[in-house]
Amino acid sequence: MSDVTAATDTTALDLAGLTHDGRKPAFDVVEFLKRPLVAHLATWKPETACDSPLWFHHDGRDLWFISANRGDTFPDKVRQAPNAAVGIVDFDKPTGRFLHLGFRGIARPHPWDADTAIALLSKYLGSNRAGWDPRFADAPESRTNVFVRFTPRSFVARDQSFLVGG
Template sequence: MNVVENTLGASIEAFLARPLFGHLATAAPEGARESPVWYLWEDEAAWILGDSATDTFPDRVEKHSGCALGVVDFDAERGLVQHVGIRGTGTVEPFDRDLAERLLARYLGPDRTDWDPRFSGYVADPTDTALLVRIEPESVVARDQSYAPAPVRNGH
């Protein structure tokens, strides 16, 4: 993995360990497509849950493996703008229940009994179409583009 730039003031791994939304960019005959995703950064790769029956991005990854994953932490009140962009190769992998549970626990908490049934059922009884997309990074850009926010005046 080639780290082109890192101005976060922290490790890329620490940033990617936070439960932030990712945006998966893939190619399609009609042009580029973007999918908001939850992800798990593990073993220097990004893992994304998918389902071949309901998601279109796994098919796009299979047809054209070049893809990108962007992750942004933004808070306008604090002027926080941090971004990690991963460019690499995507592969469609078999569903792994343990990995899927670790991924979902990042966003939903450690106790599966507290999860929305859509997600607990996904792990407890996955369909035959459940899968994972693995993104192997070729290059990574990590930038802190934070700014000094405007002062709040009269509650505005």
């Protein structure tokens, strides 16, 4: 069984359980993933590494990223080298908040699904599709977009917040 197949057969990580280094998460990871933050998907090939800042949807198990097939290369990258990492940071300098969530796992292209697209885009653009930026208005009905589906195998959740000096 390949690593990609094995990733689809595993159960979801317990995001309230211990992190890869044996610690309790420093914050509620499930609630954190509901927020419209930006994830960075790190992929690599033998000749290069790439970092893609992306909007995401968490379905309770996997992270879903939109790939507009019009020139995006990362579906091909993850097909060739599925091991990937995801980092999500909530940083607010005025308050000193610095929360970091990191995952290691398997990324793979996945067929387009309108319901998942609507869930992802609504998180960032709101539930009223009529008010969406025109670039995204027809995205759920796309015939060219694909998803990159990321299945986490381990995670770390750290609160690296700091006191703000006066």
